[in-house]
Amino acid sequence: MIDKKLGFGIIGCGMIANWHADAIKQIDRAQLIGVTDINDAAREAFSKKYGIKSFESMEALLASPEVDVVCVCTPSGLHAPIAIKVANAGKHIIIEKPMAITTQECDDIIKACETNKVKMAVISQLRFTDAIQRLKDAVNKNLLGRLIMGDIYMKYYRSPEYYKSGGWKGTKKMDGGGALMNQGIHGIDLLQYVMGPVKTVFGHAKTLSRNIEVEDTASALLEFENGALGVIQGTTSIYPGYSRRLEVNGDKGSIIVEEDTILSWDIEGQERPKDLNIGRSAAGSASNPAAFSVDGHIKQISDMVDAIIYDRKPLVDQYEGKKPVEIILAIYESSQTGKIVRL
Ligand SMILES: NC(=O)c1ccc[n+]([C@@H]2O[C@H](COP(=O)([O-])OP(=O)(O)OC[C@H]3O[C@@H](n4cnc5c(N)ncnc54)[C@H](O)[C@@H]3O)[C@@H](O)[C@H]2O)c1
16 A cells, blocks of 8 residues: 555646646645646646646656656547656556557557556546446346447537647547547447447448548447447537437336436336436536536546555556547448448
8 A cells, every 4th residue: 555645747738637637636645746738838827827846848747756647638649659658657647538549559558557567547537427337336236137229329519610729639640530539439438338348330430510630420330249239429510519328228127327417217117216316417518528527537536546555456447448449440440441340
């Protein structure tokens, strides 16, 4: 057991870095040490906002003995090269989603973590919501019976201006994909977390409305290893944008989660649990990328802090983080070849 506060550094201080900093500040066993960014003005402003060090370079941040854990919050195409440097510096890693944008890059990160014996958590903050944990628990306890269907619908709105901001969104090199690789990966991770491994996919990925290099709309049919079937639908091009909906159906029951709220819970021969919070959810980030709370990051970063202190696995480690990336890349491959892809 480690008996000290863990020091945190952040690489890349754009939008999501604020969620990391706000979360770390609320975790007892964590201390935010400093930040770095290639944009000097941005890192200076961020260091002032949070009262932390402003490191001139990533190398300087990685050389600091005060830093035990590094949050990688850069554009997605830079996740792999930066994560490998962090691992080689012997620091634990919290990396934003997607873990990386190719399976080769995911494998390179996995190897670097294994070689350097550092832990990694890949952000998938929605796994930590009560609704998803209740759903996962119900499936684990076989309350839904044999799983028959698992579907995720992510019909979002991102404006043309959104894609122009930051200079990297919607690009093949830095975003790696669009409606699935950037926005949809959250829901795809939840789907495979609850339903289990995906066996095959057949997909279409298209750019229908936005002027970007990657897909703004995709649809895929899935077969899971357990035999169940499913659908993934993701877009960033429809007005006005709707809440994410995850539907899990078995031959003994069905549960539907909308954003982070259970919309329905129907199990044959059983009353609904009295403590279940059922209802419509708030709109979430369906049409506003910044409209989500810091709670998920607090829970996931706390899980990682515990994993380091007590030397156990975090809930979403590097092996888990690779799974939704593999599914998304298989959908892209299927769309290009017109064939079913086996994972
Ligand atoms: N978990 C979530 O819900 C969620 C939400 C939004 C974004 N994200 C992910 O977070 C990552 C960042 O997204 P964002 O919206 O914060 O982007 P952003 O454009 O707002 O910020 C990225 C920052 O990285 C900096 N940067 C670029 N190259 C760098 C380098 N080589 N070294 C150091 N800094 C560098 C940029 O200057 C910028 O300040 C992406 O991978 C994205 O997918 C996750």
